[in-house]
Amino acid sequence: MATTLLPDEFESGVASRTGSGEGRLRGLHRAFAPLIAVRGLPRWLFWTGATITLFFVVLAVFAPEIAPYGFNQYIAHGIRFPQQASPSGAHWLGTTVVSEDVYSRVIFGARTSIEVVVLALMFSVVIGVPLGLVSGYFGGWLDRLLVLINDSIFAFPYLLLAIVIAFLLSTSVGGGVLTAAIAITVVYIPQYFRVVRNTVLSVREEPYVEAGRALGAKPRTVIRRYVFANVVHSVPVVASLNAADAILTLAGLSFLGIGMDPSVAAEWGYDISRGVSDAQAGFWWTGLFPGLAVILLVTGLTLVGEGINDTFNPLLRRPNHRRFAMPKDVREVTTVAVETEHAVVRVRDLRVWYATDRGPVRAVDGVSFEIQERETLGLVGESGSGKSTLGRGIMGLLPVGAIRDGSVDFEGRDLVKATPQEMRRLRGPSIGLVFQEPMTRLDPLMRISDHFAEALHTHEPDISDAEIRRRSLEALGGVRIPPTRFRNYPYEFSGGMRQRIMIALALVLKPRFVIADEPTTALDVLVEAQILSIIADLKNNFDTALLLITHNLGIVAESCDRVAVMYAGRIVEQGAVVDIFSRPEHPYTQELMRSTISLSTRKLHYIPGAPPDLVAPPSGCRFHPRCPYAMEVCRAKEPVGVEVRPSHLAECWLHGPENEIPPDGRRPLEREEIGIADEA
Amino acid sequence: MSSSKGSLRGYIITRLILVIPMVFILLTLVFLLMRVAPGNPILAALGGHLSPAQLAVRERIGGYDKSLIVQYGEYLKQVVTGHLGTTLTDHRPLTQVIAQNGAATLELTVAAMFVALIVGVPLGMLAGRRRDSWLDTGARVFGIVIYAAPVFFLGLLAQLLFGHILNWLPTSSESGVLVQANLTPHTNILIIDAMIDGQWGDIPDLLAHLVLPAATLGLVISGVILRLVRVNVIQTMKGDYIEAARARGLKERSVVVRHAFRNALVPIVTVTGLQAALLLSGAVLTEETFNWPGIGSELIFYLEARDYIAVQGIITVFALAVVAISLLIDLINAWIDPRVRY
Ligand SMILES: Nc1ncnc2c1ncn2[C@@H]1O[C@H](COP(=O)(O)OP(=O)(O)O)[C@@H](O)[C@H]1O
Ligand code: SF4
Numbered sequence A: 001m002a003t004t005l006l007p008d009e010f011e012s013g014v015a016s017r018t019g020s021g022e023g024r025l026r027g028l029h030r031a032f033a034p035l036i037a038v039r040g041l042p043r044w045l046f047w048t049g050a051t052i053t054l055f056f057v058v059l060a061v062f063a064p065e066i067a068p069y070g071f072n073q074y075i076a077h078g079i080r081f082p083q084q085a086s087p088s089g090a091h092w093l094g095t096t097v098v099s100e101d102v103y104s105r106v107i108f109g110a111r112t113s114i115e116v117v118v119l120a121l122m123f124s125v126v127i128g129v130p131l132g133l134v135s136g137y138f139g140g141w142l143d144r145l146l147v148l149i150n151d152s153i154f155a156f157p158y159l160l161l162a163i164v165i166a167f168l169l170s171t172s173v174g175g176g177v178l179t180a181a182i183a184i185t186v187v188y189i190p191q192y193f194r195v196v197r198n199t200v201l202s203v204r205e206e207p208y209v210e211a212g213r214a215l216g217a218k219p220r221t222v223i224r225r226y227v228f229a230n231v232v233h234s235v236p237v238v239a240s241l242n243a244a245d246a247i248l249t250l251a252g253l254s255f256l257g258i259g260m261d262p263s264v265a266a267e268w269g270y271d272i273s274r275g276v277s278d279a280q281a282g283f284w285w286t287g288l289f290p291g292l293a294v295i296l297l298v299t300g301l302t303l304v305g306e307g308i309n310d311t312f313n314p315l316l317r318r319p320n321h322r323r324f325a326m327p328k329d330v331r332e333v334t335t336v337a338v339e340t341e342h343a344v345v346r347v348r349d350l351r352v353w354y355a356t357d358r359g360p361v362r363a364v365d366g367v368s369f370e371i372q373e374r375e376t377l378g379l380v381g382e383s384g385s386g387k388s389t390l391g392r393g394i395m396g397l398l399p400v401g402a403i404r405d406g407s408v409d410f411e412g413r414d415l416v417k418a419t420p421q422e423m424r425r426l427r428g429p430s431i432g433l434v435f436q437e438p439m440t441r442l443d444p445l446m447r448i449s450d451h452f453a454e455a456l457h458t459h460e461p462d463i464s465d466a467e468i469r470r471r472s473l474e475a476l477g478g479v480r481i482p483p484t485r486f487r488n489y490p491y492e493f494s495g496g497m498r499q500r501i502m503i504a505l506a507l508v509l510k511p512r513f514v515i516a517d518e519p520t521t522a523l524d525v526l527v528e529a530q531i532l533s534i535i536a537d538l539k540n541n542f543d544t545a546l547l548l549i550t551h552n553l554g555i556v557a558e559s560c561d562r563v564a565v566m567y568a569g570r571i572v573e574q575g576a577v578v579d580i581f582s583r584p585e586h587p588y589t590q591e592l593m594r595s596t597i598s599l600s601t602r603k604l605h606y607i608p609g610a611p612p613d614l615v616a617p618p619s620g621c622r623f624h625p626r627c628p629y630a631m632e633v634c635r636a637k638e639p640v641g642v643e644v645r646p647s648h649l650a651e652c653w654l655h656g657p658e659n660e661i662p663p664d665g666r667r668p669l670e671r672e673e674i675g676i677a678d679e680a
Numbered sequence B: 001m002s003s004s005k006g007s008l009r010g011y012i013i014t015r016l017i018l019v020i021p022m023v024f025i026l027l028t029l030v031f032l033l034m035r036v037a038p039g040n041p042i043l044a045a046l047g048g049h050l051s052p053a054q055l056a057v058r059e060r061i062g063g064y065d066k067s068l069i070v071q072y073g074e075y076l077k078q079v080v081t082g083h084l085g086t087t088l089t090d091h092r093p094l095t096q097v098i099a100q101n102g103a104a105t106l107e108l109t110v111a112a113m114f115v116a117l118i119v120g121v122p123l124g125m126l127a128g129r130r131r132d133s134w135l136d137t138g139a140r141v142f143g144i145v146i147y148a149a150p151v152f153f154l155g156l157l158a159q160l161l162f163g164h165i166l167n168w169l170p171t172s173s174e175s176g177v178l179v180q181a182n183l184t185p186h187t188n189i190l191i192i193d194a195m196i197d198g199q200w201g202d203i204p205d206l207l208a209h210l211v212l213p214a215a216t217l218g219l220v221i222s223g224v225i226l227r228l229v230r231v232n233v234i235q236t237m238k239g240d241y242i243e244a245a246r247a248r249g250l251k252e253r254s255v256v257v258r259h260a261f262r263n264a265l266v267p268i269v270t271v272t273g274l275q276a277a278l279l280l281s282g283a284v285l286t287e288e289t290f291n292w293p294g295i296g297s298e299l300i301f302y303l304e305a306r307d308y309i310a311v312q313g314i315i316t317v318f319a320l321a322v323v324a325i326s327l328l329i330d331l332i333n334a335w336i337d338p339r340v341r342y
């Protein structure tokens, strides 16, 4: 059976890399290197498929040498073979009604199938690829017409098309390999056309092609490389899946007795059709073996295509996580927090590590802090410092393989030890989360009203419909969304409105603790002010504790009571906003403040050096490779939290404690050592 | 922002207008395909049976003495007016062929699709949810191998097992001889006809005949559905709104069913629609295997008789069916996804 088996996302998922300028062969070699390196299921799929396919190719090429008899031979050494003999030593797979050897017919059937498929693929590539290039490159009415024709052929039942063409050809030129191949070709041209055309279209819009054009470079050269790089991955997938389909189509044609002349070559489908009547008389072997051959070869080809696709399609690619446990010695180090009186949450030594194929990412690596009722704690730091991970770690919303350690005390229970079921019940009514990107956080197929009803129903099963409506409209009113919009779909709202809806959706459950992860980063400045004033209202109206994650110090100054500064998975400084803004004590905080002095940008300016790799963070103080004050001790020992002023903590050797700094520890770090560490 | 009902109607109208070029192109393809045939159809079908004078008369009636462009115009007119002519070999009006045999094909394909969904959707969802478990691997291998099996070979195995060895089910035709003679055609879909006339006793026989062909074709297609559902559930499970739903404490079941699966449904329905070609092609082979009196086996019959008028008529019907299915699919999607209408 034909029509493509390509997963729907295939075309969009094709890797979009530019080709190398080197020779085609080296390019090819490099393009497929990941197939050798890939592990797990894709590798298994690919190699099983490749082995099966190779086996049949060998059968096809050496059919006359391997098969004991000819495909329609019924006599040897003057002795006629028995009719419909069951499998035996003389005829391994038995004989047919006209005394042919089934084993030999299966082998020659492989030859016929491979011949037809190779021809058909060659024809469809030779016709489909240039058509796709022309259509995509020139565009305009030609493109539109070709696409329309192409889509029509593609939608049409391929077998009917093949049947009619094969029939017409066989009445004029006779049945055979060529006739069958041409009939099948027509079916597959559209698929190559589509892949190539879409690749060309997407590359035409690439910025660097346009840029190249502006600089006078020949766009054709760029397109050629890019198209090559993409087609080199997509055509083999299309081709192997098409080959699988083509074999089924060929078998279907022959089963119907169309296209292949049975006196010219052996064909599996034809043998199965004879097998149908044989089977009813009890001769099961004549149809069984050709049928199994079809299944095996088609499976092999499909596996090859799936294996390539799994390997190269970034959407299907799955990281090869290595499981790990948190080392004991890491867990013993304790961090300190500024202690508060009416704490809603008390986080102690929280660590959240992700599993990756490079080893654990220490995204949050031992942090402690507390938040009180009606208090807003700002969490700032460069992107990648672990802020979102911290928020999700508290909520227990982590990907498979991630590990948490430490404790999160919330209403008398430790969230780190809570069961998934307990965590689920807490999410929403006790702890709310507002995300950074509002555009994609609402289910596009659900009305706003259904989002509210679903959330309320989950946590308050007995709630009435009237109550749902009342409470939802109240929450929406609080974020200034009018009741008339209650039954609208998400796509009918702007980004700012969606973020307000997300906030209302979190607040409708009246959580005691809300984590807002950069709630305004994706929005423009005016909307940002709106959202911030809504958030400010929130803690006054409820007794909510708020963790406000941001990388915008302006927001911290406006909306937060206290602030914690995060660097490379650690909270390096925490204290009251006024205190820290007037006298930052940690060199990283000082850099941050310096870079935000200019209020016009309102964004963090670039601090020299790169944020560290959290798989292998720098030894000692993680900031030492970038720190202007770095000392010997900074590289050797992890700094500990020191109360520089009441309720103001900093993790930095500049502030001691003196008794833990070794004698020569205060010597400045050598410059080139900084350079090396920076590179690492 | 108009109300969603109004825009749904607007969408349907736009979509209907878009059908016209597709129909036109498909019909043109069918016409060209049939005219590529060397010689003329009358001679091919009836040459040797009639005298040259008779043949000439028939050619004139068929319009084959006119220029291609005139014939093309007449063909389009035939399709638009619904007068597809009469078969050359046995003088059946094509409308009758379509009504009778088309109904059998409809019954088979709908039943097969039902089987495919019942098997493919739950397996695909499970596999997608438990990615890389043994269940996932098993489901994937099942999907690949079942799709690799020619439908007529599966049919052969099913006939062997359930028909000849176990002797549980009929392996041929749409009904028992007596049942067939008993029924008055209303819709030509025998099961429905039996229901209309209240002949409930005939239903088990009709269902028994339907089981093997529908299950065979359905299983092959379930392989495709399974893979589709799996891939799309995996995709949608990565969605931002899934994480947001979890952050609201929804139960994993609702997250998967109400959010992930529903969102996966749009691409699933779309691609299932593209598999109409697979379904109809598979139907032709299934009908041949089980002697199912559908329009596919009629096609093969008339093809062998070189009755090009009949072949052209039947192919035309298939082309129109493809358009109808793609229209249906788009409407279903518009119903599921408000953004489509918009
Ligand atoms: N799912 C994940 N798997 C592996 N690493 C991750 C994952 N999510 C985030 N990380 C890594 O963890 C670190 C912290 O990320 P994140 O918490 O998003 O930082 P922030 O929110 O401060 O920008 C980064 O180095 C990031 O690459
Ligand atoms: S501990 Fe040392 S390297 Fe780290 S911030 Fe303080 S002075 Fe800089």
Ligand SMILES: [Mg+2]
Residues within 6 Å of the ligand: A387, A388, A389, A517, A518
């Ligand atoms: Mg973040």
